[in-house]
Amino acid sequence: MSSSQGAPAFTNPIVKWIDRRLPIFTFMHHEYGVFPTPRNFNYWWSFGGIAMVMLITMIVTGIVLAMNYTPHVDFAFDSVERIMRDVNYGWLLRYLHVNGASFFFIAVFIHIFRGLYYGSYKNPRELLWILGVVILLLMMATAFMGYVLPWGQMSFWGATVITNLFSALPVIGDPIVTLLWGGFSVDNPTLNRFFSLHYLLPFVIVGVVVLHVTAMHVAGSNNPIGIDPKGPQDTLPFSPYYVTKDGFAVVAFLLVYLAFVFFAPDFFGEPENYVKADRLVTPPHIVPEWYFLPFYAILRAVPDKLGGVLAMFGAILVLFVLPWLDTARVRSARFRPIYKWFFWLLVVDCFVLGYCGANPPEGYFIPLSRVATLYYFAHFLVILPVLGKIERPLPLPNSIAESVLGGARK
Amino acid sequence: MATSNKSATADHDHDASRRDFLFVATAATAAVGGASAAWPFISSLNPAADTLALASTEVSLAGIEVGQAIKVMWRGKPVFVRRRTAEEIKEARAVDLKTLPDAGDARSPADDAKRVKAGKDEWLVLVGVCTHLGCIPQGSSTGEIRGDYKGWFCPCHGSHYDTSGRIRKGPAPKNLEVPPYEFVNNGTGLKIG
Ligand code: HEM
Ligand code: FES
Numbered sequence: 001m002s003s004s005q006g007a008p009a010f011t012n013p014i015v016k017w018i019d020r021r022l023p024i025f026t027f028m029h030h031e032y033g034v035f036p037t038p039r040n041f042n043y044w045w046s047f048g049g050i051a052m053v054m055l056i057t058m059i060v061t062g063i064v065l066a067m068n069y070t071p072h073v074d075f076a077f078d079s080v081e082r083i084m085r086d087v088n089y090g091w092l093l094r095y096l097h098v099n100g101a102s103f104f105f106i107a108v109f110i111h112i113f114r115g116l117y118y119g120s121y122k123n124p125r126e127l128l129w130i131l132g133v134v135i136l137l138l139m140m141a142t143a144f145m146g147y148v149l150p151w152g153q154m155s156f157w158g159a160t161v162i163t164n165l166f167s168a169l170p171v172i173g174d175p176i177v178t179l180l181w182g183g184f185s186v187d188n189p190t191l192n193r194f195f196s197l198h199y200l201l202p203f204v205i206v207g208v209v210v211l212h213v214t215a216m217h218v219a220g221s222n223n224p225i226g227i228d229p230k231g232p233q234d235t236l237p238f239s240p241y242y243v244t245k246d247g248f249a250v251v252a253f254l255l256v257y258l259a260f261v262f263f264a265p266d267f268f269g270e271p272e273n274y275v276k277a278d279r280l281v282t283p284p285h286i287v288p289e290w291y292f293l294p295f296y297a298i299l300r301a302v303p304d305k306l307g308g309v310l311a312m313f314g315a316i317l318v319l320f321v322l323p324w325l326d327t328a329r330v331r332s333a334r335f336r337p338i339y340k341w342f343f344w345l346l347v348v349d350c351f352v353l354g355y356c357g358a359n360p361p362e363g364y365f366i367p368l369s370r371v372a373t374l375y376y377f378a379h380f381l382v383i384l385p386v387l388g389k390i391e392r393p394l395p396l397p398n399s400i401a402e403s404v405l406g407g408a409r410k
Numbered sequence: 411m412a413t414s415n416k417s418a419t420a421d422h423d424h425d426a427s428r429r430d431f432l433f434v435a436t437a438a439t440a441a442v443g444g445a446s447a448a449w450p451f452i453s454s455l456n457p458a459a460d461t462l463a464l465a466s467t468e469v470s471l472a473g474i475e476v477g478q479a480i481k482v483m484w485r486g487k488p489v490f491v492r493r494r495t496a497e498e499i500k501e502a503r504a505v506d507l508k509t510l511p512d513a514g515d516a517r518s519p520a521d522d523a524k525r526v527k528a529g530k531d532e533w534l535v536l537v538g539v540c541t542h543l544g545c546i547p548q549g550s551s552t553g554e555i556r557g558d559y560k561g562w563f564c565p566c567h568g569s570h571y572d573t574s575g576r577i578r579k580g581p582a583p584k585n586l587e588v589p590p591y592e593f594v595n596n597g598t599g600l601k602i603g
Pocket of ligand 2: 540541542543544545564565566567568569580581582
């Protein structure tokens with residue numbers, strides 16, 4: 001039952017030889033073999049591992065795509081078409097990469113909302129959470145620049161609109177935009193540097209993921225009831241228990257991802273991006289990729305240019321200070337009868353924002369996106385600080401083991 | 411012994427201030443050196459000489475009828491050249507400047523008379539880039555929506571420009587910019603830039 005903590009006795013002489021000089025095997029054994037993990041994880045805890053698998057998928061497919069891709073305004077679009085038509089299995093690699101981005105975001109969004117529901121950002125996991133938000137920002141930058149690479153109409157105009165966001169800053173705004181472009185509009189220098197950065201940032205993400213996981217191994221995992229393990233009876237060794245459970249979840253997730261790759265590869269895409277970039281014609285309706293829609297809705301909800309930009313970035317920056325905005329001591333929403341409702345309201349609010357972001361800013365979408373934006377910020381800046389003070393949490397179980405083994409809930 | 415101890419302390423103090431100085435000097439040198447070393451990297455991201463040298467564009471005005479507009483490329487951006495009708499000019503001049511959202515600046519004044527060349531009221535020349543987030547407003551080609559003020563309409567986030575290219579409604583903060591240009595070939599051509 002209890003996890004064996006002692007130093008492992010390796011029998012393989014090569015492993016022994018290496019481990020004495022560079023203890024990576026001991027490290028792996030401690031952090032992934034016997035690592036004591038709360039015994040009550042549900043499947044929401046599998047999405048970290050799933051995100052990891054998606055990150056690796058993106059890097060592997062990206063590297064082979066890059067071997068056939070040409071980062072030049074005259075050739076980029078055609079080189080992607082060539083990947084689709086002529087390169088052996090090019091269509092598969094590209095569809096894996098395109099849909100992989102969407103499913104990477106799906107996994108990470110679920111992972112984040114898991115943290116919100118179970119209070120995983122609270123003491124002692126603040127830094128772990130902050131590193132996660134850094135990963136989210138890096139992913140957004142990477143995906144945005146990747147989307148520019150095929151040089152379709154949405155690539156070009158998306159890049160134009162997003163880089164122009166920085167022109168809202170007073171005084172330094174315009175010089176910054178020129179610096180980002182390397183010219184006076186989105187053009188070849190812009191495409192070149194975006195390709196360079198699109199190749200680099202995923203590896204930066206890998207670095208931050210290492211820090212994120214290291215921080216998690218210091219604090220230990222949170223769990224569905226949010227109380228700390230009190231002894232060996234509350235935990236299981238990571239291997240084989242969670243290797244198996246996460247492995248099953250990964251396979252199930254990949255099945256859904258591959259169903260899209262093979263049967264609906266353009267489901268998340270925008271047909272307009274199969275039209276080559278034309279700098280004289282803006283498409284009538286510019287929409288970003290789905291994972292940016294809630295933020296795009298916030299940008300457009302504010303009738304002022306600088307205000308809109310600040311609100312959009314603020315929507316993510318507020319997550320950095322979340323550990324200090326939520327004043328409740330109890331972590332898990334299971335024992336927070338009122339917070340539970342506000343959590344689901346926030347989920348609905350994010351979907352409403354996404355829906356507004358996908359539609360033109362006309363008619364009732366304008367007031368709707370304003371209300372949804374206000375609610376988003378109110379959730380973090382008003383509701384959470386106040387709720388922690390007035391909500392009466394339910395009694396917590398004595399231990400994880402008791403809550404799992406103690407029979408039916410009363 | 412006691413004396414030597416004392417002098418050792420004094421020596422040490424003396425050393426400390428010297429060391430502080432050396433430390434600050436080293437740190438300052440390293441900071442300046444680091445910044446100078448970083449500069450070429452940052453500067454390389456700014457427009458290169460050939461990008462800056464992009465020649466000016468010349469266009470012929472022949473064939474543009476009153477009420478029509480054309481789009482030409484200049485520095486990778488579209489420029490609108492519109493031959494306005496008498497009515498459009500009248501409308502542009504009739505507005506009370508105080509009611510305009512953007513009071514204008516040297517590059518893009520608010521007064522219609524200053525947005526065109528003297529005696530060439532017909533010809534309105536503008537950088538065709540929405541001052542909100544850079545989309546190209548519609549209204550140059552016939553059949554395109556011109557918005558509530560009959561000039562241009564930016565579909566991206568709904569900005570309306572008037573017949574002088576001034577922002578009247580929507581999220582764009584500024585009037586459309588007037589590029590540097592001059593009339594050439596006895597007024598039958600235009601040189602932008
Ligand atoms: C964090 C991981 C990554 C994300 C989220 C991501 C996202 C994207 C997205 C959204 C596209 C646009 C796809 C399209 O519409 O065609 C794209 C294209 C591309 N990416 Fe990535 N990417 C990642 C990692 C990488 C890596 C590591 C490389 C290469 C070393 C790479 C190379 C490429 C190339 C060459 C393209 C252009 C070809 C194409 O459009 O299919 N990506 N990426
Ligand atoms: S870019 Fe024109 S309204 Fe936003």
